[in-house]
Amino acid sequence: MRALPICLLALTLSGCSLLSRSPVEPAKSTADAPKAEPVKPKVTRPAPVRIITDATELVGKPFRDLGEVTGESCQATNQDSPPNIPTARKRMQIAASKKAKANAVLLHSCEVTSGEAGCYRQAVCVGSALDISAK
Template sequence: MRALPLCLLALSLTGCSLLHKPYQPISSPTTQPTQSEPARSKPAPRPAPVKLYTNAADLVSKPFRDLGEVSGESCQSTAQDSPANLNTARKRMQIRASSMKANAVLLHKCEIVTGAPGCYRQAVCQGSALKVSDQ
C-alpha cells in the first residue's frame, strides 16, 4: 500500500519530463535574418512628451482643449522607505495625461500629505490634461 503513492509520484514526474523541448542554439545577432526567420517587430513607440505649464497665463494666447483632470502620486509606505517624491508624482501625472492623448498639463497643485491610506507620506500632484494646438 505504501508503494502506490510512490508509483503515482514517479509517474507524474515522468509525465512532466515529456513536455521538455529540445535545445536549439540561439543564432548570433550579427547574422542577417533569412527568409524563414520572421522579421523582428519594432519596440513600442514612446509616448509623446507632455509639456508642463505651471502658470495659466502662459496659455492665454494659445488655443487648447481641456481633456480632463489628471493626477499622479508617489507613496512612502513606511518611515524606513525612501521619501515620497514630488518629481515622481509630477512625472506620473504627465504619463497619465499622455495616455489621454494630451500634449500639455496645467499644474494645479503638488503637495505632500500624511495619513493617506496605505502610505506613511504621499506626494500628490493634480492638473488638467490639455491638447494645445500649434498656431
C-alpha cells in the same frame, strides 16, 4: 598549539580545491551556433507632454481641456524612502500622455500628505491634461 594552524591551513587548501572544475567534465565548446535573438516589437512612445505651471502661458492660445490627471509618489512605511514631488510630477505627465491628443499639463498643485490609506506619506500632483493647438 602548532597543530591548530597547520590543520586550519590544510582545511582551507582542501576547501579551495573543491571549488575548481573536475578534469573529468567535458569542456563546453564556445563555437556553438549563434543564437537567434527574439525580435522585439517596436514600442511607440507617446509624444512628450510639457508641464505648464503658469496659466498665463495659455492666454491667446487655443486649447482644449481633456480632464484631470494625477501623479503620486508613496512612502509605504516609515523605513522607506520619502515621497518626492518630482516623481509625482513625472507620473502626472505620464498619465496625461496616455490621454488622446494631450500635449501639455496645467499643474494645479503638488503637496505631501500624511495618513493616506496604504501610504505613510504621499506626494500628490494634480493637473489638467490639455491639447494645445498650434496656430
